[in-house]
Amino acid sequence: xxxxxDPANLASDRLPSTNPYGNxxxxxIAPKEILHMMDPHWYQFPPMxxxxxxxxxxxxxxxxxxxxxxxxxxxxxxMNTKALRSPANLLVVNLAFSDFLMMLTMxxxxxxxxxxxxxxxxxxxxEIYGFLGSLFGxxxxxxxxxxxxxRYNVIVKGMSAQPLKSGGAMMRIGGVWTLSLAWCLPPFxxxxxxxxxGNMTACGTDYLTDDVFSHSYLYVYSVFVYFFPxxxxxxxxxxxxxxxxxxxxxxxxxxxxxxxxxxxxEEAQKTSAxxxxxxxxxxxxxxxxxxxxxxxxxxxxxxxxxxxxxxLFSIWGSVFAKANAVYNPIVYxxxxxxxxxxxxxxLPCLACQGEPRDDTESSNTAxxxxxxxxxxGA
Numbered sequence: 001x002x003x004x005x006d007p008a009n010l011a012s013d014r015l016p017s018t019n020p021y022g023n024x025x026x027x028x029i030a031p032k033e034i035l036h037m038m039d040p041h042w043y044q045f046p047p048m049x050x051x052x053x054x055x056x057x058x059x060x061x062x063x064x065x066x067x068x069x070x071x072x073x074x075x076x077x078x079m080n081t082k083a084l085r086s087p088a089n090l091l092v093v094n095l096a097f098s099d100f101l102m103m104l105t106m107x108x109x110x111x112x113x114x115x116x117x118x119x120x121x122x123x124x125x126x127e128i129y130g131f132l133g134s135l136f137g138x139x140x141x142x143x144x145x146x147x148x149x150x151r152y153n154v155i156v157k158g159m160s161a162q163p164l165k166s167g168g169a170m171m172r173i174g175g176v177w178t179l180s181l182a183w184c185l186p187p188f189x190x191x192x193x194x195x196x197x198g199n200m201t202a203c204g205t206d207y208l209t210d211d212v213f214s215h216s217y218l219y220v221y222s223v224f225v226y227f228f229p230x231x232x233x234x235x236x237x238x239x240x241x242x243x244x245x246x247x248x249x250x251x252x253x254x255x256x257x258x259x260x261x262x263x264x265x266e267e268a269q270k271t272s273a274x275x276x277x278x279x280x281x282x283x284x285x286x287x288x289x290x291x292x293x294x295x296x297x298x299x300x301x302x303x304x305x306x307x308x309x310x311x312l313f314s315i316w317g318s319v320f321a322k323a324n325a326v327y328n329p330i331v332y333x334x335x336x337x338x339x340x341x342x343x344x345x346x347l348p349c350l351a352c353q354g355e356p357r358d359d360t361e362s363s364n365t366a367x368x369x370x371x372x373x374x375x376x377g378a
Contacts, residue, residue, distance in 0.1 A: 026198060026311050029118040037123055037195045039208040045311050048199060050117060052312065056201060057114035059319065063326050064107035070329030071100035073347065074339075081342040087169040088150045094173045095143045095284075099325035102136035105129070106202075106322050113201040130194030130203040131184055137292065137321060138180035138225050144285045145229045146172045152236040156243045183224055192217035198311035202318040204295075207302030208309070215303050226289075226296055233285050283331050291324030 026045045027038050074096040078084045109129055113119050119126060150164055187193045187205065192214045195206045207218060295317035301308045 026200065030196065030200060031118070031120060031122075034119060034123045034126060034196055037126065037193075039195070039206070041208050041306050041309070042198045042311070045198065047117070048311050052199075052315070053114045053117050053201070056315065056319070057111060060107060060110050060114070060322070063323050064103050064111075067099060067103040067322075067325040067329075068107070070326065071096040071103070073343070074329045075100065077339060077342050077346060080346070081338075084338055084342060087164045087166045088147070090166065090169040090173065091143055091147045091150065094176070095140060095147070095328060098136050098139040098143060099328055102133070102140070103322065103325045105132045105136070110201055110318075110322075118200040119196045119203065126196055126203040127188065127194040130205065131188070133202075133204065133321070134194075135180055135184045137324075138183060139176055140324070141225055141229050141288055141292070142176045142180065143173070144288060145232055146176070148233050148236050148282070148285060152240055156239050183221060186217060197314045197318065198309070199315040199318075200311070201315065204318070205299065207299040208306050218299055218303060222296060222299070226292065230289060237282055279335060283335065284328050287327040287331070288324055291320045291327070294320045 024047060025043050026047050027035070027042050029047050030038060075093055078089055078093050078096070106129070109121055109125070112121065121129070153162070153164065193206045193209075194203055196203050205218060205221075206214060209215075298309065298314055298317040301313075
């Protein structure tokens with residue numbers, strides 16, 4: 001039985017309903033203690049079809065399990081494999097750690113809410129839930145920005161680059177957590193607030209309140225966690241692609257002068273290895289933006305034209321954002337040569353088994369692993 005089917009759980013002190021489908025609205029399913037957090041906009045919608053809660057629960061069970069297992073394995077493999085314990089890979093571990101905490105704190109409360117078909121965990125925990133989701137999302141995106149910056153440093157600047165050391169990596173990680181915490185705390189002190197979503201299964205920032213001061217937080221925050229990282233990544237990858245293209249052209253021109261088909265010397269192997277690692281970073285960043293764009297669209301829609309936002313529409317932001325925590329371990333399992341090799345050794349049942357490689361391919365893989373370690377730890 002759903003929470004709102006029990007008459008004892010229905011609050012009597014509701015705002016006048018404008019729901020054309022009946023007297024019960026989506027707000028009527030909410031416990032009394034969170035009514036002060038509900039925007040009047042939600043009073044016009046009937047409760048969602050229970051089927052949506054079942055589908056959401058099923059989806060989150062799959063996503064939550066994959067994310068928790070996948071990110072735990074990434075952390076465990078990277079921290080227990082000597083060849084992977086390099087300064088740059090500390091950023092990878094921080095990314096997996098943030099994604100793990102994201103799903104660990106977001107997944108169980110959402111399951112409870114889907115079961116009762118409303119938020120039953122109280123007003124305070126709703127605010128904490130929204131804060132943690134915002135915090136871990138912010139940490140993830142800025143960690144990936146620094147991963148991209150490290151790839152830029154290695155590929156574009158090359159030998160002239162200042163190598164990333166353990167102290168520098170830890171400073172970046174500490175800075176990411178500090179800045180993310182600073183940006184996610186203001187809603188507790190009146191600059192915007194964390195409130196239940198219209199679907200009653202999650203909580204997030206308030207994008208419906210008609211207040212310029214409240215909206216200003218979302219505009220500034222979106223620049224910090226979405227637009228600036230996006231354009232920074234595009235800028236960095238533009239130069240990475242140009243550097244790779246210039247190198248490949250130079251190699252082809254040199255091969256033509258020497259009358260050979262191609263040059264596969266040590267330098268070419270190094271560049272190939274770095275490009276492969278850059279593709280991993282690019283893929284994770286791209287997937288992150290795919291995951292968080294729906295949430296950005298929902299927030300801006302609520303601020304600019306709230307009539308376009310309904311409970312079912314609001315659910316996709318949470319779903320796509322949380323699914324991001326699943327992508328990164330899959331990307332590394334498939335694309336990171338040294339991680340895949342370590343995974344095959346430590347956990348063969350989870351390893352991505354590819355086709356048998358010949359001696360040339362094995363040599364290239366070994367070269368890739370050696371190069372991946374040199375610029376990151378030198």
